[in-house]
Amino acid sequence: MATPLSGTAIITGGSGSLGSSIAIAIAKAHPFVHLLLLARDIRSDSIKALRDKIRLVGPRSIEVARVDLASFNSVVSFAENTVERIHTKEIPPVTLLVNCAAVASYVADQVTRDGFDPVYQTNCIAPFLLTISLLEAFRAGDGTPNGGARVINIGCSSMSKGSLDYFDKHDFSNQQPGTPLSSKEGYARFGSSKLIMSAAMYALRRSLVLNGKISLNIYTLDPGGMTGGSLLTENAPRSVRMIHQARSGLRPFLRVFSKSAINTPSVPAKVITKVAFQRNTVEQWGRERYYILGDVYEAGSVIPVLRDPPQMEVLLKKLMRQMEIGIKGMGSPHFGEMNRHHAFTNGYAAYPRGQGSTFSISPHRFQPRSQPALRRRRQLIQRLFLIGGVSLLLLVLIFPSWRAAILPVVSLGLLSSTEDLQLQTIRYYDLSAVQGSADGWEKEERVLMCTPLRDASSHLPMFFSHLRNLTYPHNLIDLAFLVSDSKDNTMEMLTSMLEELQADSDPTMPFGEISVIQKDFGQKVTQDVESRHGFAAQAGRRKLMAQARNWLLSATLRPTHSWVYWRDADVETAPFTIIEDLMRHDKDVIVPNVWRPLPDWLGGEQPYDLNSWQESETALALAETLDEDAVIVEGYAEYATWRPHLAYLRDPYGDPDMEMELDGVGGVSILAKAKVFRAGVHFPAFSFEKHAETEAFGKMAKRMGFSVVGLPHYTIWHLYEPSVDDLRHMEEMEQERKAREKEEREQAERSERVNAMFRDTKTESEIDNAFIHDDMETEKKEKTAAETENPKKPEAERQEEQKAPESLKGKDLKDAEEVPAIKPAQEHAGATHDEQLKQKE
Secondary structure: OOOOOOEEEEEEOOOOHHHHHHHHHHHHHOOOEEEEEEEOOOOOHHHHHHHHHHHHHOOOOEEEEEOOOOOHHHHHHHHHHHHHHHHOOOOOOEEEEEEOOOOOOOEOOOOOOOOOOHHHHHHHHHHHHHHHHOHHHEOOOOOOOOOOEEEEEEOOHHHHHOOOOHHHHOOHHHOOOOOEOOHHHHHHHHHHHHHHHHHHHHHHHHHHHHHHOOOEEEEEEEOOOEOOOOHHHOOOOHHHHHHHHHHHHOHHHHHHHOOOOOEOOHHHHHHHHHHHHOOOOHHHHOOOEEEEOOEEEEHHHHOHHHHOHHHHHHHHHHHHHHHHHHHHHOOOOOHHHHHOOOEOOOOOEOOOOEOEOOOOOOOOOOOOOOOOHHHHHHHHHHHHHHHHHHHHHHHHHHOHHHHHHHHHHHOOOOOOOOHHHOOOOOOOOOHHHHOOOOOOOOOOOEEEEEEEEOOOOOOHHHHHHHHHHOOOOHHHEEEEEEEOOOOOOHHHHHHHHHHHHHOOOOOOOOOOOEEEEEOOOOOOOOOOHHHHOOHHHHHHHHHHHHHHHHHHHHHHOOOOEEEEEEEOOOEEEOOOOHHHHHHOOOOOEEEEEEEEEOOHHHOOEEEOOOOOEOOOHHHHHHHHOOOOOOOOOOOOOOOOOOOOEOHHHOOOOOOOOOOEEOOEOOOOEEEEEHHHHHOOOOOOOOOEOOEOHHHHHHHHHHHOOOOEEEEEEEEEEEOOOOOHHHHHHHHHHHHHHHHHHHHHHHHHHHHHHHHHHOOOHHHHHHHHHHHHHHHHHHHHHHHHHHHHHOOOOOHHHHHHHHHHHHHHHOOOOOHHHHOHHHHHHHHHHHHHHHHHHHHHO
């Protein structure tokens, strides 16, 4: 048994973009709702396309009825027929009415047959009449918030431009039909019709709730701006159509500021479907709501007239009177009489009973809460900023000549109106002016300096010291770095040092444009000497290095560059004037000689870059024997090419300006004219004539007719990186040095101990002489004392006794050793020496 339909949804304007989108959204979300679409032309292509789309969704109940909202007769006839069908249970009761149809006109129109302005009747009186006429068809309420039907009136932002008495003050019937109206007048006309309709519908809701006790919830929903074709702008002035197209094009930008700014019709259609079938709470059901897309507001905060009950009652009576006049004019029964024949099944009258046939509104109940003034003010400011920003953007985009005047004002002077800062859609470059010349520094030719980096944090301080010392004008040098496959802090250190360099207080120090690119190529060869320079890794490593160079060059080469200078980060010593020195030769591609310093035990110096060479017959014959993807590399026993290498031709005292024609070049330091790369020469990441990277670059440049030279006596020095064998030998030398120092230290200690054991003989003899001298002085004193006691001693005897001491006074210390008194001291010293020797043994 099939599932019964749950209700009927009536949508006016079913052939329009919004009405058809609403129908599709309801068909997808609520398959058991009977769709009843109203359209002026039911055989139009849009109606056929809508039917096909809904059929693709699945089996749905849908029908299209012809209704002309500009005719009261058409509206009332449809309403009577619908009520009759519901009574006979041909279709379920109406659960939803969406008053979506609307017209806009920017000319004076002829009044309808009912005597009203067509915009006013279609947008205001007809939806009101349709709602009144279908009251008996709406599903009766059961006393709960979800029991009754709903009426959704589609509003618009132009309601703020309208007024309730607009059509009383403007009578277009006095004007010739087709007389153009201004866009402002058209906006006010359309907005006023929507404003009056929304206000009258809220007044009807109040009257039904207070007097008739009919569960019918009525509210207005503003869908916001919508893209795509619209019937409202078909006959609009060009300015209106341009604004609509501009808003459609700027939809992503405008949606940043407001979700309702501009959308496709499917967006508000989904919101309407959600609002129409959502479950209400008692609090929500009792509120007068106004929706702006998905946002809910108090209706009184958007339509201020709702806060004036007397004016609302006047408005409601006015519309009821206009409907009666229209229905009488078409020959139908009196509107009040028509109401007496219809009643809801719950016993309540279809129309409220009161004095006469009008609705009464109580001024003491259901007053909408006022919106805080701060929020209203904030919304107003946001809208003003949005409108101003969009207007300025449109002026800048549409009128390029205004940019010079607008940009300085908007930026408060931060942006000047110079040609460099103006938005340009077309740029012209004369590449004949950037061919490169021998005196490029005088002609202010720009140089692009390219440096690939990988795990180069240890080399960056040295590299930046070279950058600071370059004599070529720094403002003419643009730096470009490619950081790839790095595991250290190369990127962080590079960024820090670049910021420090550019912030230097010396005005001549900062460089021009600086580009830092990060791109990994999957290089698995490590950076140690053995791995980088091992034969097995050369082909694959150089192909990846070629890719890195090509990525860096293609991303940073500008039409303003005349030269490209490739420089490795691990160059230890180079002349500060290297760019000018190489440029002065005015060659398409030129390289210096590259050597490296060595320790003294390795010879002191050595050729480093063997990739700069001239071709040989042996190498050409070798290339013929290799596979298609093979890559010849120099300096390895596996490939004996016997080529003349630039490095081996160096003479320390030779002319540094002497040139040598080359076929292959090394990549440590290359200066090339930018036109070489613009002509198509690059670094082959494949086997080109059995070579890759810089060597293949040289051969390709030579093949395309460019000059490729080297300077054998102009030398720069690469950083010495010891190999594994060098490190092993250096370790052995260090061990030998330590052993030698240890032996010398031990020998010195032995000598010190021996010296400490043996006293100096000269010192001992001086001590003995001092003792002898003391003894002699003592003996002399004793004799003097004896003579004093015995003065009668013969004179001859005293003279003889004095001779012996006087003869000893003039003798040297060596002669004193023969004195008998010295012998005991000598014997004692000899005995002591013999005893020490025995102890040592």
